[in-house]
Amino acid sequence: MIGAPLARVDGRAKVTGAARYSYEEQPAHVAYAVIVTSTIAVGRIASIDGTEALSRRGVLAVLTHDNAPRVRQDAASPGDRKLRLLQDDRVLYDRQPVALVVAESFEVATEAAARVRVTYAAETPATTMNAPGAVTYEPPEANQNPADSARGSFDSAFAAAPVRIDQTYVTPTEFHNPMEPHATTAAWDGNRLTLYDASQGVFDRRKSIAAIFGLPESGVRVVTKFVGGGFGSKGGTNAHTALAAMAARLVGRPVKIVLTRPDMFGGHGYRPRTEQHLRIGADTSGRLLALAHDVRSQASRFENFIENSAVISRMLYAVPNQVTTHRGVRYDVATPTFMRAPGESSGSFALESAMDELAYATGVDPLALRLLNYTETDPDQHGKPFSSKSLRRCYAEGAARFGWSQRPPQVRATRTADGLLVGYGMASSTYPANRSSSAAMATVHSDGSAYVTSGACDIGTGAYTAFTQIAAEALGIDVAHVRFDLGDTLMPEAARAGGSQQTASVANAVHLAGIAVRDKLAAAAVADAASPLHGRRLDDMTFARGRIALRERPELGETYVAILQRAGVSSMSAFAEAKHDRRVKGPYSTHAFGAHFAEVHVDPDFGTVRLARMVSAFAAGRIVNSRMARSQYMGGVVWGVSMALHEEGRIDERSGRYMNANLENYLVPVNADIPEIDIVLVDEEDPHVNPLGIKGIGEIGIVGMNAAVANAVFHATEKRVRDLPIRPEKLL
Amino acid sequence: MRPFSYARARTEQDAFSTLAQTARGAYLAGGTNLIDLIKLEVAKPDAVIDINALPLAAIETTPSGELRIGALARMSDTADHPALRSAAPAISQALNLSASAQLRNMATIGGNVLQRTRCVYFRDISQPCNKRRPGSGCSAIGGDDRKMAILGANDRCIAVHPSDFAVAMLLVDATIHLRGPAGERTVPFLGFHRLPDDPSRDTNIQPGELITALTFMPSALTRSSTYIKVRDRASYEFALVSVAAALEVTGGTIRDARIGLGGVAHAPWRSREAEAVLIGKVPSRDLFTAAAEAGLQAAVPQRLNRFKIRMAKNAMIRALTSVGMPA
Ligand SMILES: Cc1cc2nc3c(=O)[nH]c(=O)nc-3n(C[C@H](O)[C@H](O)[C@H](O)COP(=O)(O)OP(=O)(O)OC[C@H]3O[C@@H](n4cnc5c(N)ncnc54)[C@H](O)[C@@H]3O)c2cc1C
């Protein structure tokens, strides 16, 4: 059952509309809130007047910093979030919440919100990394990694290297825009709060909200049944969730909030702009001697989040002499956050572009260059072995499918029949295989069905389906009779859906819980003189299709239904926890790997780039569901193309406002931009990474794809674009 | 969005009189631009008068041989109309390269011609904008001006007209039929859209007037036309620059030429300079290059869009090559 391309168990509910998303919860007497956001990037609210808004029929309340209930806005987690919850008159970024209007309908609230009159005492914002007021700082860490690293002696090795690459690569500010915007429905019952929240982790959310409102965690329930995409944006707690709870308490009714698309470009995190200085020293054959990766990451003035772009350079290739650094550059912007493959996606653009530059500088084929510098052990962890690494096979299988050997070594050498320039590019990909403690509960009912829960989130990845498969296999019950439920803090605690860790973390817990119930059923049978399994050994039994049998004599056995009925109980349950302490480093370094190959066609007259073909091969341990894995990888690849060619938050440097805060002007690819994507699933068995051998696949798809496209563009045009996105003007 | 009243007009007179009773009423056709602007509070009509019930959706060939496109004809129906496709392929192409299939099914030809600029400062009411609030200043100047005008702009407004269709209509010497409370009039399509002397006025339509139809006489020139659109992604995106070109070539000589440029100016831009280079000459790559140079000679880029000049020249050369020297 594990590995089968099972269709999504929640697919029908989603396409028929039966699946209820957080904003679709409709508790009795629910009211609707709309956030008023700032139109300046830094300064003070000079005056705010909600009188006109309040006078509109159907308006229940207008909250501003003058009258909002006091809460602890610095208490959210994870990360050290300092939310802006209408507690004071300071404006720290564009589109910061400055008021909240609560009304009988969304339409009335929206109209009244536009009638709240705000005047500002604006200050001059610093709006770029190099603006006079921007402040560079040394962060304590880079997104849970050491900010700096060093091995060998970079300076002397680089100075002595016969071939040197020394370039700066820029990735722009990017905003996550899942189909489902941020949304929350909040309902109080006395001092107990229930939140239906579009989140990537109900337990994280509960912790933050409890701290903000000074409640015990047991007083807050967070429910997240369906999420229309998260990509990191719904990992941290954002202001609207707390504001919904605040408003609900004030008006004494449930309150729901959904963000507008423009406000998705406000204070809910984004991928920060990076400027990455890469220096590579190599010998004339292309062998790496020295590598420095120095990152400057856009940061807010009031919180710490650093894009860990250089982390990938620490482990991807065999480099004896290396330094990496991360610095934050604070200016008057909101705080960035995790966005699909934070660090690796932006960092791979720099590293894999620089590797491509080295390939041309040395005349070595880009793929051969990667093989030349292949490392079998993790140079960032003193040569610790990888739990498994099948990157060679990803290169080989991807290259074969793509026809990489047909690539002419010269640049600007090939044209299509209608005169477009043809280019081939490739890049490596990797993402760490993370894991956190998770727990699950499994129950087998006397009708033979099973119900398994864990408080995980399905952010569109297919968690419902994957864990159904894991549970079915562990329980020995067909998937059709297993129901898996998730997304509720009343369930056993689970890892959040972020950092590509949820499947590996929760699957191991679900597996243990399934095995535990199965064993309980077997124990009941063994102890029961009326059972054909009476007195038999557990080790001799098999579990399949809801029945226990002896391995050697399959006809001897009985069903779970029979065992439960004889025992006179309606069900048997077991709870299990798969513990994992991320701070304790095991004997292996754990990563998934992959390789991208792309063909682009560039119109030499217009500078427009279109993808012609893409082949991406990944090895990420055991694949739970090949159909969903393919979709997940494809989504990553599409986003990599988007990063290469389309996405970019465009700030007005005078005002500090992102002026393309909508899906008309914040470009992502449309179907016509994406040709067929050939995903190669490279088999990999990993006996070490965790008991089930599962690595995460959520993020690796995007890593390196941007560089593969940029490298193909260079091959086509002889133009090296080092700042994304690759807009036509950069090639004209 | 502000509350507004809604009425459905049964006749044109009904539309005029209903509008006359409002302070800031607006006609609603497909709504794909108006509703957007109402939500953004860029448009603040107190009344919306739905004109979709008026009998203005026909596309027909008149007895005199003219093509007549009703103002309420949907973009999709117009694009796919066989008579139009052969009479002026550039117009069909321009429509099919516009927006998305869903939008084209909804949006009308009249609304398309009257759609407002996509300038991001115009569409964000927190920003000063002379078009939205005369005299408040132009935020695009010195701001994100990548998509702004390179021809005919001034220090009051550097916005561009977003329509593809309107650029192609420059090729056919079209006539706009208007009807208002004061009666009926016709104006040439060329000159209907204004340069930004007064940025608050996009066109020369008068308050209360309805566009009823667009007409033109197909000719050898219009039949030999094409439209090229360059944009940041492959589909569903406004033009960075676009070119509509028509050439009448007889006996190896260009008898007549029309060139329209899109994405470059406050109005769909007819390039008489380029046309003048072409007329009477023998088609050649060099000639087309010379025409493109002449067409963009007056161009003045903004900070971030110098590339548009080269892009527009190359688009013009490609469009002329495809109609004037087909492979
Ligand atoms: C996402 C998106 C992408 C787009 N991409 C493109 C593109 O690539 N190329 C392109 O050309 N366009 C594009 N458009 C614009 C689209 O073509 C216009 O919105 C549409 O043509 C407007 O027509 P409508 O009937 O919906 O007009 P409405 O929104 O109903 O009206 C627009 C204006 O015209 C007035 N009006 C309408 N009809 C009449 C009439 N008969 N007489 C007098 N006044 C009238 C209305 O009062 C209003 O002021 C895009 C739009 C969107 C939303």
Ligand code: SF4
């Ligand atoms: S370019 Fe025109 S529309 Fe844009 S801000 Fe300036 S005045 Fe307004």
